[in-house]
Amino acid sequence: MVSFAVLFGALSLFQLGAALTYNTFDGDGFPACYNVSKVYRPSTVNEIQSIVKDAASKGLPVRASGNGHMWYDTMCSDDPNTVIIKTDAVNQxxxxxxxxxxxxxxxxxxxxxxxxxxxxxxxxxxxxxxxxxxxxxxxxxxxxxxxxxxxxxxxxxxxxxxxxxxxxxxxxxxxxxxxxxxxxxxxxxxxxxxxxxxxxxxxxxxxDFKVYSNQTILDEEDVLNADLYEQISPYVTANYWWWPGQKKFHLRTYGVVPIDTWGNAFQSTFSVTDVEGNLALSLLNSGQNASLPNFATEAVFYGLWSAPNFHDKITNLPLLFWPVYGYAYDVLIGGLYPGQKPEWDYNLHGKTLELAVPITQANALLKRVRELFDQSAKDGMAVTSTYRSGINIKFGKPFDSFLGQTTERVGNRTADWSKGAMMFDFPSFVPTTGDHHRYNEAWYATLAKTLIDEFPVRPHWTKNTRDIFRQSVKNLDQDSLNRFAKVREQFDPKKTFRSIVGEIIGVV
Known part of the structure; x- marks a missing residue:
């Protein structure tokens, strides 16, 4: 039986017995799971075990969730009897x-x-x-x-x-x-x-150690035609931000510095003030039905992003010049600045597409995306980056796991993943007015289908739609899927732990 403490924790979140929607981090209107039956919030590992045992005995699907870092409705199966175990209070x-x-x-x-x-x-x-x-x-x-x-x-x-x-x-x-x-x-x-x-x-x-962060601005052609592996590999971590309307990239690089280096830089890519949040919402909404406002908004964000999005952690004063220096976590990730809130609190919500491609094919993929941008302009419906930080392009060293993005395992669509992968992450603003469609909405579907059909891309597991997963199955290694499914059968023969993603890729 589930303990009284666990049931009380669930009641503190939601009323039991009613159909519930479990949301992504974006909140209301952005479901991760539809019509779940209960959301528990246990405080110990033993309580989690008790919930799982109870659910399994009743044939109820279970999903664990930390802070709902999902972008779409793919976290659960569509079974309305699904039980959510919210784990955030089990944090020793x-x-x-x-x-x-x-x-x-x-x-x-x-x-x-x-x-x-x-x-x-x-x-x-x-x-x-x-x-x-x-x-x-x-x-x-x-x-x-x-x-x-x-x-x-x-x-x-x-x-x-x-x-x-x-x-x-x-x-x-x-x-x-x-x-x-x-x-x-x-x-x-x-x-x-x-x-x-x-x-x-x-x-x-x-x-513990400190790092620097530096940023340079590159012309688009200097990235699309570069040896990306050589450009990125000297740094312990690095990524590009692509501003297609400006035909520019920001290249942000990081490296280790001595622990006694002066500096307490603290980053947040999500933290905004009331004035910034409301202004950004107005600017982004203005481009729902017209092309030009999107390019103007991108130019504003490009200018803001050219300066460091860092404060001093001690004084909270903004840092104005590159490079910046601080402890690794503060510089690489950071959090919220005092007195500010995350962007989604201002209805700055996004859709995204994130796909991994072998770095040996990264240039070809980026050039293909540029061709699609150019085609949209020729068609009279030009699109560009409609989010406050451009298109994020990341990289990954090979790591072997059956469902990892950067594994060297290949299926029917052979490719060389041995040098690593490039992750193409294209977030875009979801308008809060009208039908909530983005300008030239059909273009985004064309982009996804083109990349999936023409390149051996693999999907990010929490940042793609159901349709993207269905289209991408052909690019996954069937042997890896089969071997994963065998392990899963040993762990969960009753299929208690289910999800839409697991169903689509055929491992549930």
């Missing part, structure tokens, strides 16, 4: 070991990156380059194959996992130790939550 951090600059720490299911980073910083340690976002849990990032941007460092979050405790479909804890030759480990390190709930993760850590 313990067992730090740090010797000669390296070590490990154990985190529970709901511990977020900022919680762990701040806890480690106070003890002289750091998560290194397995950092993702200030609102994502580490366990959730492991499950979805999340990554930083690097061709030099092991930047996929799963690459830092040394051991995992997974609550399987029977409610039992299965302990796994890192073993890259073992199918169970290769399935668990990008499991999509389909093996069970990651109750604990033992994560590799290093001694």
């Amino acid at each position: 951090i313990s067992d730090l070991v740090l010797q000669n600059g390296v070590g490990s720490v154990v985190v529970e299911a709901g511990a977020t990156f900022p919680q762990v980073a701040e806890w480690l910083h106070a003890r002289g340690a750091s998560l290194s380059y397995t950092l993702v976002n200030w609102n994502i849990t580490i366990a959730g990032a492991i499950a979805m194959g999340a990554h930083r941007s690097s061709l030099r460092e092991d930047s996929q979050v799963s690459s830092a996992a040394l051991a995992l405790d997974i609550i399987n479909g029977n409610g039992d804890i299965v302990h796994l130790e890192r073993d890259q030759t073992n199918d169970t480990w290769l399935a668990a390190t990008t499991s999509l939550g389909l093996l069970g709930v990651i109750a604990r993760a033992k994560i590799a850590v290093v001694a």
Whole structure:
């Protein structure tokens, strides 16, 4: 039976027995799951086990969720009996070991990156380059194959996992130790939550360190025609921001500096004031039915993005010149500035398309996207970047897991993934007026279909629509899917843990 404490936690969130919509981080109107039956908020691993056992005995589907870092309605199956386990209150951090600059720490299911980073910083340690976002849990990032941007460092979050405790479909804890030759480990390190709930993760850590961040502006042709591997690989992490209306790129690069380097830079790519949020909403909405306002808005954001989006963590004063210096987590990820709120609090919501392509085909993909931009202009319906930070282009060093984006595993569409992958991430603003369609909405579907049909791209697991997953199945390695499904059957023979993504790719 589910304990009274767990039931009370659920009641504190939602009324039981009613049809519920579980939302993405964007809130109302942006469902991750439709018509779920209950949302539990346990406070211990034992309570999570109790919920899973109860649900499995009744044949109810279960999904674990940290902070709802989803963009679309793909997190659950469409079964209205689905039970959500919200893990954010199960967030203990313990067992730090740090010797000669390296070590490990154990985190529970709901511990977020900022919680762990701040806890480690106070003890002289750091998560290194397995950092993702200030609102994502580490366990959730492991499950979805999340990554930083690097061709030099092991930047996929799963690459830092040394051991995992997974609550399987029977409610039992299965302990796994890192073993890259073992199918169970290769399935668990990008499991999509389909093996069970990651109750604990033992994560590799290093001694705390500082980094710099620098940014240069490049003409579009100097990126599209460059050797991207050579341009990016010298840096421990780097990414491009593409402004297609300006035909410019921002290249942001990072590297290690001595720990005693002056500087306390703190980044936030989401944090905005009331004035900024309301102004951005007006500017972006003005382009719903016309092309020109979108280009004008992009020019404004391009100018703002050219300066550092960093404050000093101690004084909260803005930093005005590149490069900036600070502790790794503060510079690479950061969070919210004091007195500011995340952009989605101002109805600055987005749709996105994120696809991984071998870096050997990255130039060809970017040039194809430019051709599609040019074609839209010829057709009299020109589109450009309609989000406040342009198109984000990231990179990933190869990491072997059955469902990882950067694995060297290939299927029928062979390609060389051995040098790593480029992640093409194209967020775009969702208007808050009218039918909520973007300007030239059909173009975005054309973009996705073209890239999926012409390149061996793999989808990001939380940032694509159901249609994108259906189209992308042909680019996935069937052997990897089959081997993942066999591991899943061992963990969850009753198919308690289900999702739309798992159903589409055929592993449920």
